[in-house]
Amino acid sequence: MTALDRVSTKLAETLPHAPKTTPTQPTTQFFWKTYKTPLIWINVIGIFLIHLTALIGFITFPYLYHKKTFVWCFFVGWAGGFGVTAGAHRLWSHKSYKAKLPLRIILILTYATAGQNRLREWVRDHRGHHKFSETDADPHNANRGFFFAHVGWLMMKKHPEVLKKGKQIDCSDLFEDSVVVFFEKYFWPLKLFFCFIFPTAVPYLVWNESLYWSVMSTIARYVSGLNFTWLVNSAAHMFGNKPYNRKIQPAENLLVSLLAMGEGWHNYHHTFPWDYKAAELGNYRVNGTTLLLDAFAKIGWAYDLKSPSRELVQKVILNNGDGSHR
Template identity: 45%
Template structure:
C-alpha cells in the first residue's frame, strides 16, 4: 500500500515538474491554470461543433432573442459592473439596481467582487506587472491568456491594497455574491433556454447553439477586446503617454466601452467616453433612466477639463468640440 502511495507521489511530482518545464519553455511568467485552460478550450471546441451542427435553421425570433440577450449582457457588464459598481460613476434606485444585477448575471462572468477587484487593480497598475491583464505581455495574454494563468505576486499584493468595502458592506451585493453561482446558472443558461424553447418554440439543440454558445461567447470575447484591442489599436487623443486607446470596433461590440483612452484619463466619468463618432448605448441607457429618476448623481468631467487634458497630453487627434461649437454659434 505504501509503495502504491509512493508511486502516486512520484507520478504527481513528475507531472508537476513536466508542466512547469513546459510553461517555462513557452515563456510564461505566470503559472498556467490548467483546469481553466481545459474548460476554456473545451467550451470553444464544443461550441463551434455544436453551432456548426445545430445553429441553422433557426427561427427569426431566436436570432432576435439572441441579439437582445447580447445587449442585455453588454448592459450588465458596461453600465453595471464597470461604470456603477467598479467606478461608482453614478447611483441607481432599487429597480434599476435589480435590472443591472440580472443583466450582469446573464453574462456569465466572475462574481461582482472578483470583477471589481481585478478592474480596480487594472486601473491602479495599468499595463505594468501589477495589472491582471497587462497589455505589454501581448495580445493573447491581455485578451484571454490572463484567465488561463495564476496571478503573479505583483497583482496579488496590489489587490490587497484595494478598498472593496463598498462591495462587501452592501447587503444586496453581499447576498448576490454569496449566491452568484445560482444567479449565473439561472439568468445565463436556464431562463434563456426556457424562453427560447417553451415561449418561442425553438428546438432545444438550436437554442443551446444560440444561447449557450454563440450569444455567450460573443459577449465574452466582446468584453475581452477592451483589455486587448483597446490597449493595442487606435488613437490616444486624451493621453498619449498611456497604453489604452480609442477603438470604434470595441465600442460597437461592447455597447460603448471602446473609448478607452478617455476612460483611463477620466475613470470616474459615467459616460466612459465622449459620444461624437463612437457608439455608446450604455451612456444612452443611463441618460434615459436618469430622466425618470432611476439613475442620479451622474459624475462627469467638464468640457473645460477634457479640453485642457487633451491639449496637454493628447496625441492631437481630438477635435476640440466645445470650441468648434462656440465658433459655429458666433458665426450664426
C-alpha cells in the first residue's frame, strides 16, 4: 500500500458525513423562513433572456438543412466541456494530475470556449463546495433545492457563510501557473473570442451559414454547456445511488455523466475527489474526459495521474456504501 493509500485509508474511516441538523441550523424547509436572499436582477434578467433565446433556437433550428452547423456546435460544445472537466475541475481545482505546457494551453483555451466564470472564481467556489458541501457555506448548497443548486445561486447574492468561509479557500497555487496568469489578465477578450466570436464566425465564413443561424446556434450551444455543468451541482446531488458513501448527498447519475463528459459519478468523486478519473472505471464507460486524459498521458502531456488502489476502493464500498455497487 502506497503512502497516498495509507493517508486515504485514514480519511476513508472518517469520510465527510452529511451535516447534522441542530435546532440552530435550518433545514431546507425552515431555511426560507429565516433567511431571504437578495436577488441580483441583472443576472436574473440576463439568464432568463439567454435561455429564452436558446429555447427559440432549439425549437426553430432546421436541423436537416444545417447539418454542418449542428456538427460544428457539437464539436465546440464538446471542446468547451473538456476545458471545464479536465481543466477547471480535475487539474486546477483538485490537482488530480499534472499537465505540461501544451496541454495546459489547450485546457485554458477550451475553458474559455465554455464561457464560464473567471478560473479563480470557479476554483474557489468548487473547493469551497467540497470543503463545506451541503452547508450554508456551500455556494450551490443542494439543501436549498434543485433550482438554487442548478442556477439560482447565480441569480442572488451569496449567503454570508459563503463569503466568510470562501475567504479561507487558498487559491494562490493557481497563480504559480503562467497559463492561468495570462488567462486571468486577458479573461474577457479570450472569453468573448473563443466562446462567441470564433464559433459564430466559422459557419458564417466557411460554409456560408446565415448570420442569424450562426448566432442562434452559438447561443444554444453556450446555454447547453452551462446547463450540463450545472446538472452536476443539482441533479447529481439529488438523484442516484450511493455505492461509495451513503452518508453524503452526491450520487451516481448516469444521465449527468452522459451530458457532462463523465462528471456524474458524483458519489465516487466526493469520496475520492483527488482521483483524476472522477469515477471508478475499468473502461471508459460514459467518461470521455478520462479517455482524453489517458490519451494525453500516453504522449507525456499529462502525468502523475492520481488514483486510489483497488483495495482502498473496495474497503470504502464495504464500510460506507449503500450496497448498490456492482
